[in-house]
Amino acid sequence: EVQLLESGGALVQPGGSLRLSCAASGFTFSTYALTWVRQAPGKGPEWVSILSSGGDTTYSADSVKGRFTISRDNSKNTLYLQMNSLRVADTAVYYCAKYLFGDRVHHGFDIWGQGTMVTVSS
């Protein structure tokens, strides 16, 4: 079964840091671009960042540039999101997801994890 499983969400104070992990199984991890999408309570999804299959190309939303870093370890089938200088506005469920077709960016995300909650509050 193709599966993504996020972990690492927690309650953190503003200005703090957190690292999320996304463990993959059931597909050839190293051949797919992966992405993080977040969803604040009661809001729609917001795309956060994407990393190519080889880890050499990345794009991020302006709202997280300079604070969040996406990375992957293809030997461990795991995607990461390092989040620094966290703000109250970063409070959300964070999902990892895989591209439908390899590194081809135009076709949407077909497999999503169950999400992990990040709460930024003092």
Place this chain on the structure above:
Amino acid sequence: DIQMTQSPSSVSASVGDRVTITCRASQDISRWLAWYQQKPGKAPNLLIYDASSLRSGVPSRFSGSGSGTDFTLTISSLQPEDFASYYCQQTTSFPLTFGPGTKVEIK
């Protein structure tokens, strides 16, 4: 950034009804549009990609159409399991952006 809008924001419908949701992009996105269904407490689920391609395993009552700036998602005969929120997403350029969503509720 490409802005996405959806209408209506919510719709009340009965089982068996035909439901149409509209999505509009702020600039030409060709056919690079995806539709997702999301149920409470769950992750979004891809239904349609490339504006009109049905993802494998998705019931044929779902269909998508459009190109350029105007797109539609149609549910031909609403089933009980279709009551959910629906989001469009442009996949043509970064930042990838989602519409604000349409909630399909039981009448």
